[in-house]
Amino acid sequence: MLKSTRVILNNKKTSAMVLGTAQNRFYSAEKKNVVVIGGGPGGYVAAIKASQLGLKTACVEKRGSLGGTCLNVGCIPSKALLHASHLYHEAHGTTFAKWGITMKDLNMDVSVMQKQKDKAVKGLTGGIEFLFKKYKVEYVKGEGTVTGKNEVSVKGLDGKNSTIATDNIVIATGSEATPLPFLPFDEKVILSSTGALALDHVPKRMTVIGAGVIGLEMGSVYSRLGSEVTVIEYSDRISPFLDKEVSAVFQKTMEKLGMKFKLGVSVKSGKVVDGKTCQLELVNNATGAAETFESDVCLVSIGRRPHTANLGLNNVGITLDERGRVPVDDHFRTSVSNIYAIGDVVRGPMLAHKAEDEGIAIAEQLAGRSGHVNYDAIPNVIYTHPEIASVGKTEEELVKAGIKYKVGKFPYSANSRARTIDDGTEGFVKILADAQTDKVLGVHIIGIYAGELIAEATLAMEYGASSEDIARTCHAHPTLSEAIKEAAVAAYDGKPIHA
Missing domain, CATH: 3.50.50.60 (FAD/NAD(P)-binding domain)
Known part of the structure; x- marks a missing residue:
């Protein structure tokens, strides 16, 4: 049985819904300015920023743990295992020995490695829950479904159901691994x-x-x-x-x-x-x-596919595109004016940091500000050893677009910090700049700590820098970042100092 009633919450009169039996009634929270469905990098960031900007905000997450795929079963745990396995490989191989570090009977206890990974995950996801409390974001544990343009129904993990009234809805449900049709996941083999x-x-x-x-x-x-x-x-x-x-x-x-x-x-x-x-x-x-x-x-x-199951988008007339994504305009608005979508469920790269930036942008827009995302300056990193990092266009993309460009390259083997580490001499920095204006169009790095170095290139592209701008910026010595400066010099005048 479902009926409307009026209740007093926090000394404020507001609409609410009574659901379930008399013994198991649950009253929805105060009407929100925004409800975010999904507590991953896009969703939790959108919820925190919206609340920071004065909007009454709730975030619905069905995993029972905030952070989405990234923090729970993606970016964070994978980096923990990459780090642990790299340490083992370095110690087990010749790298430690050439520095005079020797050991015997080296073993890897996988269970301990997994426990350390889980510790990192638990700490970070718990940290987000703390931030929700700090910034007064209502955390609703359960599966959210859009049942109206101003209504989100939640099937609670505790067995209780609720309905939240809201001015705006942000869909940030992320993505899931794509299986082969003839080879379903059993997570064992x-x-x-x-x-x-x-x-x-x-x-x-x-x-x-x-x-x-x-x-x-x-x-x-x-x-x-x-x-x-x-x-x-x-x-x-x-x-x-x-x-x-x-x-x-x-x-x-x-x-x-x-x-x-x-x-x-x-x-x-x-x-x-x-x-x-x-x-x-x-x-x-x-x-x-x-x-x-x-x-x-x-x-x-x-690859991964957008996670849109049981969202109830058909209830409000939102139709998915040919790739299962939620169509949005340049302001993340769907075909329903007060329903928005961000992150992996919309077009663009499926990257946690892209979703985070979109989360901030949509929150700012809902608060009356002018949030935006520069999609030409979103870095991409592969955390192998060596790392791969890039931002902007590749040579192949520039050729296809008919854009004339110049190339500046500098090898890690000529970088003094890389040589002192002696594990980082394989790789290079490559800068692509417009042949006429010298504006940086793309930066590509393969080498140790490439994922950290790419931030400088991304910042340069965000501000429309030229390769000369980077070349004339003083870089500390000895650092790996000098390789970016030398590559910029190579692009600017073709005469790097150390190569």
Whole structure:
């Protein structure tokens, strides 16, 4: 039975809904200015910023833990495993020994590694919940459904249901791993990124389907720990979204790690044999040659898809696009004027920091400010060793667009800080600048700490800097960032000092 009533909350009269039986009634909270559905990087940031700007805000999250895929089963736990496996690989190989650090009987306790990863995740997700309390964001644990343009119904994790009245709705439900139709995830043999992050052992043989960010990061983790890792990629090169020159060097570094690649290959079918082995049927795209390939586990990392199940968008007439995304205009507005969407459920790169920036922008817009996102200056990082980082256009994109450009490159091997580390001499910085105006159009880095260095390039592009601007900016010595300065000098006048 459902009926309207009037209740007093916090000494304020407001509309509410009475749901359930007399013994299990739940009154919805005070009417909100904005309800955010989804507590991931886009959603929780939007909720905090909206509340900071004076809007009465609620955030509905069904996971029971804030931070979304990124903090719970994505960016954060994967970086913990990447760090741990890198330390093990350095100690187990020759790197420590050449610095005079020797040890015997080195082992990796996977259970301890997993506990340390979980500790990092728990601390960060708990930190967001603290911020919700600090900034007075109402945290509603449950699955949110749009049941009207000013109404969100919640199926609570505690078994209670509620309806929240609101002026605006922001959809920020993120994305989920895309499975192969013939190879569903069981998270034991056929893994999504979630399963790969939770393995309690190091498999002898691992197959990775897809040479993108997730596949190469997780593949490198288990390769360092001792797995025989083979990556299968439909394209003729790994990470085809990268600058082609970077991609080529990247593959060589991964091969040195022990990873093997089957490029230009399609996975036609697959199955789990005896509950413990993955068997794939592969076909070479160029020759048509077929082969059967087996491994102990198979990580399927062919991309992610928007998570829009049970959102109830059809209740308000919102239709998804051909890729399952929520169509929005340049201000994140859907076809319903007071319903917005951000992050992985809308067009653009599926990146946590892109979602965060969109979360801030939509909150500012709802508060009457002019929030915006510069999509030409969104960095992308692959956290392997060495790291790959880029921002802006690739050479291939500039050629396709008919834009005349100049190139400035500088190798890590000529950088004094990289040489002192002696683990960072492989790689380079590449700057692409407009041939006439000298405006920086793209920056691509392969090398240690590339993910940190790319921030300088992103800032330069945000402010429309030229390569001369970067070249004439004093950089501390000795630092890896000097490689960016030297590459800028190379782009500006073709005469870097140290190369």
